[in-house]
Amino acid sequence: MxxxxxxxxxxxxxxxxxxxxxxxxxxxxxxxxxxxxxxxxxxxxxxxxxxxxxxxxxxxxxxxxxxxxxxxxxxxxxxxxxxxxxxxxxxxxxxxxxxxxxxxxxxxxxxxxxxxxxxxxxxxxxxxxDRQRLRLGIVPGGRGERAPEVRHVVWRRLHSVNEPTSDFDAIVVDLRHDHSPTWSSRIADFALAGVPVYHAPDAFELLTGRVEVHHLSENTLGSLNPNALYLRIKSLVDRAGALVLLVLLLPFLVVLAIAIKRDSPGPVIFTQTRIGQRARPFRIFKLRTMIPAHLMPVVQDDEAHRHSITTDDDPRITRLGRVLRRYRIDELPQLLNILLGDMSFVGPRPEAHSLTEWYEREIPFYHYRHIIKPGLTGWAQVNQGHVAEIHDVRDKLYLDFYYVKYFSLWLDVLITLRTGLIVMTGFGAK
Structure with missing residues (x-):
């Protein structure tokens, strides 16, 4: 649709x-x-x-x-x-x-x-x-009570079954809501008259790029398992592409390693335990962009998840690190993770183990995002960027669920192109 x-x-x-x-x-x-x-x-x-x-x-x-x-x-x-x-x-x-x-x-x-x-x-x-706005009539009841604000979309709430709808482009209605007999008859009339009628959650998803999950079922995310054939093909392409890029970028990575050592004390490569596909932990590789942990003040255990979050103005970030992070250059060693099969080029970003435990306690169904391999970039990254607070993480999760539901070659191509634009311009990176 x-x-x-x-x-x-x-x-x-x-x-x-x-x-x-x-x-x-x-x-x-x-x-x-x-x-x-x-x-x-x-x-x-x-x-x-x-x-x-x-x-x-x-x-x-x-x-x-x-x-x-x-x-x-x-x-x-x-x-x-x-x-x-x-x-x-x-x-x-x-x-x-x-x-x-x-x-x-x-x-x-x-x-x-x-x-x-x-x-x-x-x-x-x-x-x-694209000059014309999309005019959508929305039937009250259920999910139809709150429509998202979307650019180029004009929502008009239907207050009466007798209200004219000739100027609408489509009707949006929560088809699972228990509507009155008069409204149910009117909704059927819309369809018989050739007026497109869309289920409210589906319409909201396609307009916003977010899937709000309140319970897991085949009706929420289509199939609970993504396309197995595309997963296998994608894994083979990922590994072959990672191998080629590692060979081509090796001289550049050597230069970066020398620059990082000269910029601040500490190792060139930063490793951290992240949660991957099927909730399996793995070690992720990144170019170090921050002051090593042993040179920073000791962090209490109950604040470990906060310490795992990096803010835009984090004082731990080094001078060179700010440049590497802005253009996502620090992520290049993750090509090795892709080659090892822990990651993909495109998918939900892997979170630190401590953050994952925290999010799973706070957000229902958070662990479902692990059904697909984590990625070097993803739908949430090109639309939202880095987040830290729970309410932002929930929005990010809805973006991840959209990727899971509409998992396809064309969505991967789109994310790759938008990531390339961010890398070349630095615009949108967080």
Missing amino acids: NLNYAKPSGWRASRSRSILMQYVFGLALAAAVPLFIFVYLLNAGRIANIQGISALGCAAAITMGFISFQKLHLFPGSSSGYMLMSLTAAYAALAIVMLLLRLDYSRPQLVTSYVVAIMFFPLYQMAFV
Whole structure:
């Protein structure tokens, strides 16, 4: 279910036309126009092989990026941002393929096409596809009593069964609530009239990216066990990718090790017991970014969980450590954890053993997040970042549950792209 398309048939047709026009115009501007310009600037109107191959490659990248965006747009977040990430990944893949196949291509033509694409597609998306707000009518009762505040969504509470609904894009109702016979009949009328009707918890999940779990059942999280085949494939890809990255990054890690030793006393690598898949403990590896514990004041046992929490202005963080943490560089040794099978590239972040025990005492079903391997990055990290207080941890857990419920290749791709953006810019890191 995609609430972005949950509108009457006339609106759907209008939106479909806008999307088709976006693709056609974008393809013409970003693939055909650069070809035309470079052909007439360089070859006096004659298309050379290098220009033809470049144009075909650009058209393929635009198509792949556009299709990927439609998949990523199923998840909450900025549509224009998803478009930018999809196109960037597609053009990067195009460049890699051309290099591997040793194809002759025009770099200026490729760069021009990419610049035009990342300017046109996100702007068109904001101006013509996403300009209308989603108007949702909400039936009172049960979970329908409180609707979340969501950007681009206008909620309108239905006070009477006779209230007109012609201006609504969809109706949201708690289908498990014991509604009165008149409301039950009205809800059935909505469906028979072709008005989309969504179960309130499902609608709230897809709009916010959070799954609030009040009891564990197949109705809450779909299947209580994620897709086993995808788990196995993902594990193999994770280990192969970790091995390649460790080999490539080894010189960089050596330089970082020297810099850490010069910056402050203590070991280069910090290890800590974390809780992994199926609640099994393992040792996690990180570049040390803080003053070693033995150089700090002694902490009482009843405050151990507080000491395990790192705040943004924590005085234990070293000067170099602040830079490493901002760009997530301190996480690189966890590639070894991925290679050993303790972690994945994407998944709920593993917590310290003392924190996990504390959270499990305070938050029901917290341990369910351990059904999937912990990750180097995750849905909670790209949406919320580092948290410390119980109420924030509960929100983070709802984000983790969303990842478990919608566990898929496309969600992993989206998290990876958003993490890459944080690493490159430092924006959003906590």
